Amino acid sequence: MNKIAYNIEHSPAYASLKVQLQAHQTVVVESGAMAAMDPWIEMKAKTRGGLMKSVARMFAGESLFLSDFTAKDKPGQLYISPGVPGDVQHYYLDGSKGLMVQSSGFLASSVTVEIDTKFQGFKGFFSGESLFLLRAIGEGDIWFSSYGGIVEIPVTGEYVVDTGYIVAFEDTLNYKVEMIGGLSFRGLKTGVLGGEGLVCRFTGTGKLWIQSRQLYNLINYLNVFRPVESSSSSSSSDG
Numbered sequence: 001m002n003k004i005a006y007n008i009e010h011s012p013a014y015a016s017l018k019v020q021l022q023a024h025q026t027v028v029v030e031s032g033a034m035a036a037m038d039p040w041i042e043m044k045a046k047t048r049g050g051l052m053k054s055v056a057r058m059f060a061g062e063s064l065f066l067s068d069f070t071a072k073d074k075p076g077q078l079y080i081s082p083g084v085p086g087d088v089q090h091y092y093l094d095g096s097k098g099l100m101v102q103s104s105g106f107l108a109s110s111v112t113v114e115i116d117t118k119f120q121g122f123k124g125f126f127s128g129e130s131l132f133l134l135r136a137i138g139e140g141d142i143w144f145s146s147y148g149g150i151v152e153i154p155v156t157g158e159y160v161v162d163t164g165y166i167v168a169f170e171d172t173l174n175y176k177v178e179m180i181g182g183l184s185f186r187g188l189k190t191g192v193l194g195g196e197g198l199v200c201r202f203t204g205t206g207k208l209w210i211q212s213r214q215l216y217n218l219i220n221y222l223n224v225f226r227p228v229e230s231s232s233s234s235s236s237s238d239g
Helices: 051-059 121-125 185-194 215-223 231-238
Strands: 005-009 016-021 026-030 034-037 041-046 066-071 076-080 088-094 099-102 106-110 113-119 132-145 150-162 166-170 173-179 198-211
Touching (some): 016 026, 016 066, 034 066, 106 113, 166 173
Antiparallel strands (some): 026 066, 026 106, 034 076
């Protein structure tokens, strides 16, 4: 199998992915992530794995459509940019295991990689993140992105991570979401909405990737500065 040549530039704060396609080689890219490309590269938007799997990806925070970019008769260059400022990580699937990627983390892959959605039920709901994780299987290249820098952690035995910092992990790891001891009902309500006070306990052997920042923390920080209409101005306008 021909691996896709690539460079990850401007990492880790504002990473972008530069892909060098061989003639007739194709890369699958998350919709809207293409920044620039050679004019002879052909783009085709399509649903992958059937309509139902595509709809499931949409509920996972991914686009309903993925785009195929193919260098037709000669090599071509393609720039791919994630939706939020952060890092980009490459992983090669050799067919022996799968990769679980948090919602909105998928960036690009080889056409031989199957991107599926694994429903998480209440396990995902109590993580404060989403109801879905994406599962990548098959053989080929895959790239995923984060908010902040990406840290790779080899797990052997047991490891605990705040749910808001998980980016991806190999499916050889088992996991369960649990509350931090002593969390009150009020804390649980905050945790469901913002990820606070809830952790994911991993067990087994495999690689885990976390991000150095949490998007919910930024949202909560910016929310303080959000302009709100005062009650006095509302009263005067009603009069």
